[in-house]
Amino acid sequence: MKKYLWLVVSLFSLLLCPAMAFGHATxxxxxxxxxxxxxxxxxxxxxxxxxxxxxxxxxxxxxxxxxxxxxxxxxxxxxxxxxxxxxxxxxxxxxxxxxxxxxxxxxxxxxxxxxxxxxxGDSSGLPDQDNSEVNASFPNSINVILQSLQYICFAALTGILFFRLSLMKDSRLFEASRRTRLYLWLSYAGLAFSIFCSLPLKVTIDAGVGWTDAFKVSYIKEVLNATNFGTVWIIEILILLLLFLVIYFMLENSLNKSLPYLSFIIIASLMICKAFTGHTAAVPNQVLAVLMDFLHLLSMALWLGGLMALLVILPGLADRQAVQEDKKTFYWSIIQRFSKWAFLFVILLIVSGIYSSIQHVPTIHSLFNTTYGQLLLAKIGLMLIMIVLGGFHFLRGKKQTKKLGYSVGMEFGLGIVILLVAALLTNVQTAMSSPGPIEKTLRTEENNEVTLMVTPNEVGDNLIQVNLSNEGKPIAEIEQLTITMQPLDSPRGEIKLQMTEKNTGTFSSKSILTMPGKWNIHIHGLTESLDSINADFIIFIGNS
Incomplete structure (x- = not known):
């Protein structure tokens, strides 16, 4: 395990510089x-x-x-x-x-x-109306199904290739299995189907049309020529064709050692294409976001795909051993090798998952009170159960008492559910849209504490409150307190407020915040002795 410590430290350092993004435009x-x-x-x-x-x-x-x-x-x-x-x-x-x-x-x-x-011109007054109604409805069910199928097929293909490259020693035994060939081609067919169907599905979503118009040439051309998805889709189709040829020749020529590696690299490149679509397209540091998204998908695919191979492929290969004792030795040697690799996969999953969460979930409130946050909590809970089952199988593998039973199927089933939740997460608005009420405290050079509270902290009417204290006691001698609020994403929209003192050291005012995103809040207080109290806060305003 020590040899993986450097990887943990390196990846964890990436969490020190996360970039936040809404996930949908506002x-x-x-x-x-x-x-x-x-x-x-x-x-x-x-x-x-x-x-x-x-x-x-x-x-x-x-x-x-x-x-x-x-x-x-x-x-x-x-x-x-x-x-x-x-x-x-x-x-x-x-x-x-x-x-x-x-x-x-x-x-x-x-x-x-x-x-x-x-x-x-002159007319009757306007009714109040929000300036943006983001389409944040539950994602298209067909889209979720296709993405789930794509994730499962990624896992199946990477898992069986990992089984061949890292867990087995006799490649001819692997290629001779009819079950293995069927498994490979069914996985490829599912992956190809999900990618091909994603184009007409994208037409229905972007153009807002039904499936009867999904294959209209003008719509398809617009998707292919004028969207990021179209560029990625064309690359995916070309990679799929290459993957077909490599898998075919790999199965026909079992002595060629380079083709399994090439197949794995090609499938990994498809995962990178997948990482370029979705929420990662909206973050400032896109390269790092794509890398972490890719590592998250790859590690989950290897873990779940490895389990699939243990369930579907390993029993048949073990039965091909001539001597009963050889069957047992072969079976448990594969289990033990996979358990060691699974530890690395879990580390990658946790680190990349934390990075993604920091990007898209700004506060504890948004974690528990948004669809994205609740789905993320469900995914984390399922992942923890899956890790516990993995630890149980690791200990059983050391004892080598009896074959792994239904618990491996449970671990695999949990992995499938996690992939379904992941597909939902890629299609719902991130939690950045609803960070919830905010409270921040800064200490000035004069040892004054300035606390800013914004409620509900979203576009529209908000209550702004400032508390001033020194050594835990409210500051009483405040002549005036003003706030200047400036959106960082636009030179327009500056708001200045003259705060009203409600209690000693407590000031408040109501204000309409006009746009979501990052705001700089500058607080300037002036005491009766003409001393200044200044503090600057960076807060994130939601759009719902």
Missing amino acids: VISSNPSPNEALDTLPEKISIQFSENIQPAFHSLEVFSQDGDKIQIQDSTISEQSEKILEAKWKGTINEGIYYIKWRVVSSDGHPIEGTIPFQF
Whole structure:
């Protein structure tokens, strides 16, 4: 185990520099802004998002209060920034209330949509309405099934190749097994099916159409030519064709030692392609995020795939041994080798899982109160049970009393459920959208303690509260306290507040926070003796 210690330390160091991201794009600003009353129309409609949007299946439409569609030019992505969607007016409009309906596909491949109400000229007041309605519904069931199938087939292929390369010594015995050949080809067929079907499924999600239009040439071309998914899908198809040839020649030529290694590398490259889609596409440090996502998928596939090989392949291979004692020796030698490797897989799973969690779950509140956080807790719980079963099998392998029984099937079944939960996690909005109420405390150079509380800490109405104390006692001689709040993702949107003292050393004010993401909160207090108290906080505002 000591030889793995360097790996644990190296991977754990990566956790010191995580990058946070929403997972779905959110509206940062717009022109017109939500509920804005305009005397003159801007030259064009523009909406800025928190991340780059894909140049496919985006739209901007304007409707009057009566539902009549207003003619505007087609939406385009701004030349200034890939985060901005814009469209020019075709003419003037009458006074009244209007609604901008927008739809985009964010960089992580998830479509979102919403409305922005505004008023032009003199008209009755606007009803309050959120500026963004992110499509955070439960993921498409077909998408979850296909992704689960893909994960299972990844596990089956990597597991059986790992079985061949690291656990067995006689390659000819491996290739001679009919069960092994069937296992390999069924796994490949499932993987190919899931990847092929992901294209028309992506059309239905991004274009918002049914399966009857999923194979429409224009839609397929737009997905392939104008989305990140399309580029990755084409690469995956080419890799699949190469994998078919390598597996075929590997089974036909059992003496060739390089083909099993090449097969494993090709399957690993498909996993890397998978890591480039989903939530990792939206993080600032994408290279590290993709690496950790790949390691997480690979280690889980090797662990679960190894169990599949032990259940399906090992008994048949053991029975091919001529002497009963050789059967027992062969069986338990494989089990013991796999147990040692499983320890490494668990380490990789834990480290990469912690990194991903830090990226997408900002607070304890969001862990327990969001769909993403609850699914993550379920995955962690199942993983712990699976680790306990793995430890039980490791101890039994040392005793070599009797063959592994139903408990291995239980461990394998838990792994399948974990892959299903993982498929759900890749399709729901991350917990960054709902970090929950926040409370932070800083100590200044003058030994003053400044505590900031923001509730509910999301776009819209919020209660801002500041407590000032020194050595545990409230500071009484505060002449005034002001707060300057600036979103870090946009130069616009600065908010200044004059705080009201509620109790000694306790100040509060209500404010509307206009956009999600990182904000810098600067607190400036002035005492009666003209001494300053200054503190800066970086907080994360949710969008729901």
